[in-house]
Amino acid sequence: MAAKTQITLASTAGFCPGVKNAIDKVLELAKNSKRAIYTLGPLIHNSQVIETLKEKNIHAVNDVSEIKDKNAIIVIRAHGIPPEAEKRLRAQSIEVVDATCPLVKHVHKTIEKYARMGHHTIIVGDKNHAEVVGLMGYAQGRGLVVSGPKEAASLPRLEKANIVAQTTQEEEVFLAAAAAAREKTAELVVSNTICKPTKDRQKETVELSKASDLVIVMGGKNSANTARLFQICEKLAPSAIHIEKEDELPPELLKDKKAVFITAGASTPTWMIEKALARVRELTGAKERSFLDRLSFIWTLAITSCAYTAAAAVALTYVCMKLEGAPISKKLLLLAGLFVLSLHLANRAEEKGTAAPDRAKKLLFIRFKTTTRLTAFLCGAAAIALAATLGWRVFLPAAFFWGLGMLYPYKLPLGFEKFGNFPASKDILTALGWGFVCACAPGIWHGSILYKSTHLAVLFAVLLVFMRSVMFGISHAHSDMIVGKENFYKAAGSKLTYLTLFAMFLFLEVIMVLLKNIAWKPSLAAAIFTGLFYYVALTLFFYFRKIPERITAETLIDSQFLILALSVWK
Ligand code: SF4
Missing domain, CATH: 3.40.1010.20 (4-hydroxy-3-methylbut-2-enyl diphosphate reductase, catalytic domain)
Known part of the structure; x- marks a missing residue:
């Protein structure tokens, strides 16, 4: 193996805007309509994504005559169709949705x-x-x-x-x-x-292929743009390979390679590219990193099992208690941890964003699926039992939010809409649930619920958790995971999302400055004021479209509460 391999991931890799737009359109349709959805030809040339879409009841047909259900919806994919064909399609008694790339x-x-x-x-x-x-x-x-x-x-x-x-x-x-x-x-x-996305992708490919001794091109074998990209690389680099999945990489190909460049076609989701990156890292330094790999797997499990998220909730509760002037209660810290662990684990078990889960996801959500679900339920039951010992005013809202959170991924009976069908519902519900257990419950328990300090802590927690949840949405969207408008980022669009995040940050900072100026717990206000700058760094990080791997992104996002807790620690 090469002593040190430089691995470069193309910054232009991942879905192009046209593909993203088409996928978002069909997902919205699938979410908001009970009707069958068909695409005229495969939506994109990527079998893994097509499989994921099939799970969501979105199927491809070659001709409208194949659709027997007249109540179905047919989608024109990003490539577009001839005007005559469109006219004929619209003349049929079937609803047509146009997802042709602008x-x-x-x-x-x-x-x-x-x-x-x-x-x-x-x-x-x-x-x-x-x-x-x-x-x-x-x-x-x-x-x-x-x-x-x-x-x-x-x-x-x-x-x-x-x-x-x-x-x-x-x-x-x-x-x-x-x-x-x-x-x-x-x-x-x-x-x-x-198109400009293609030009950018090709320009970067040309520059980096010349500087690499191996280029890995990821994308469907039937994808024309991936094939074209591969032809460019083949001409410029000493060796190049076109793969669909990371396990197609022959280990001997990476032997003694000094510079490896990974790029991908317009219909390859970023999460698949990340897997190839992980595989290349493994193949180019496996022996030296076996101990680190084990450590990294343990950390991946901590993140994937939502244990780190639960620790973040405990940290936020600690900060809120400080803000409220409430004594630190271990019972309330435990309540927040168990509540958040239960809901996040249960919801993650229902996630269908990626077609090929990584090792940790396979272990928790496929191999030990029942145990994971049972753990999520037991943690929730323990949290509610704990809430009951703190009085009915803690117990009732905790049980309400927990029930709502557990039902979130499912269709509701009696024809009610699924919660997830409402724009930004995921971020709002998460913020309210966390806001209650992390800030409101300590206020009720301490008897300071009528005090301004508790109102402030609740507002603080709700806004921070909303921002956290929005950042998760951004991170998932950047990884081309299949997410819908239950995420604020998808519902509001990129510009409004970043403006909102920045406005919330400014609002919280202004509050801290005002509190400090009226000499209200000045050292606490100053510590939180400083700690909040982590948000700006994080927001900028995502804004400039850095694509960290899932584990890095989740670690960075949830670390914010631990950093805040450390900054107010006494
Ligand atoms: S590659 Fe095609 S679908 Fe993608 S942005 Fe360019 S024109 Fe649109």
């Missing part, structure tokens, strides 16, 4: 514009690809497809033409084809329609 639509408009002016359309792309079939439909019968400069050189003589690219085309190929087509046309309009 960047593909832009190509449709470009082709249409020049076709109306009498231009021929030359498309540089793969003539059998769904996107190209769709583009041809806009050329008003004067479309020609060429795969590259060689075919462009054998075009017939044309009076006037518009040359466009399939959005995932290699730029070098497109420009060479345009140069060859210029020789064949009296008047040529060159419309470079390669």
Whole structure:
């Protein structure tokens, strides 16, 4: 094995915006409608994601005639379809939802514009690809497809033409084809329609492939853009391999490699790329890191089992008790830990975000699934029993929030909507539940529920936990896990989410400054004021789209409460 291998992960890897948009659309439909959902052709070229979608009752058909259920919904995927085909589809008595990527639509408009002016359309792309079939439909019968400069050189003589690219085309190929087509046309309009996400991905791939001795390209074997990316890498790097899953990596390929670059096609989710990264790390330094690996697995279990999240809840309760001036009660700390552990573990057991769970998830949620569920239930029962010993005013709300949290992943009886169908419901419910056990319960128990300090602590805890939950949503979305609008980030969009997080941070900081200025527990206010800056660092970290692995992201997010507790520790 190489002594030290430099591993670089492409910053452009992961779903492209068009694929993300299409997946979000079908997931929203699946969530808000009980009707069957079909996509016209596979939504993306990635079998693992397709399997996950199937679990959510979203199936692919090749033709609308395959759908017998007239109450179903059919979705046009990101590649788009020819206008005639769309007309025929809309004439059927079936609801049509268009998930064509806006960047593909832009190509449709470009082709249409020049076709109306009498231009021929030359498309540089793969003539059998769904996107190209769709583009041809806009050329008003004067479309020609060429795969590259060689075919462009054998075009017939044309009076006037518009040359466009399939959005995932290699730029070098497109420009060479345009140069060859210029020789064949009296008047040529060159419309470079390669989309920006593809250009960025290719630019980075070219730069990093040249500097690496092995390039790993991840993506579906039937994905055209992944195949194109692989062709680029093959030309530039001494060795390159195209894989769909991390276990396809031959260990001998990584032997003595000094610089490994991992990139992926537009339909490869980030969580799959992270797995490849972990596998490469394992294969390039397994022997030296066997002890560290064991340690890292223990930590992964602590995070995956939500034990660290429970510790974070205990830490937040401690901070809230300090804010309220309540004596530190071990019973209340335990109540918060058990309550949060129970709900997070139970909800995580129902998560279906990824098709291929890692080792820790397999162990907890597949192999010992029943034991994990039972543990979650017993922890919850213990928390409620503990709440009962603190009086009915603690017991009743604790039981209410726990019941609500346990029911969260399921469809409710009597035709009630699933809680998860409401925008941002996950973040709001989490914030209220934590807010009660971490801040409100200590206030009730201490008898200070009517005091301003308790109101402040409840507001503080609710906002902090809401921010924590939103950050989890961001982290999951960055990893291309399948999440819906139950997350604030998905419901509100990126801009509003970051603005909200920043506004909440400012609001909390202003409160701390005001408290300090009126000499209310000045050292405590100052400590929290400083500790809150961790949030800014964390928010910026996610804003600049750093994609930490799941465990790193969860560790960073939940550490905020432990840092706050340490900053107020006496
Ligand atoms: S590759 Fe580009 S054009 Fe195609 S779906 Fe993705 S973002 Fe849209």
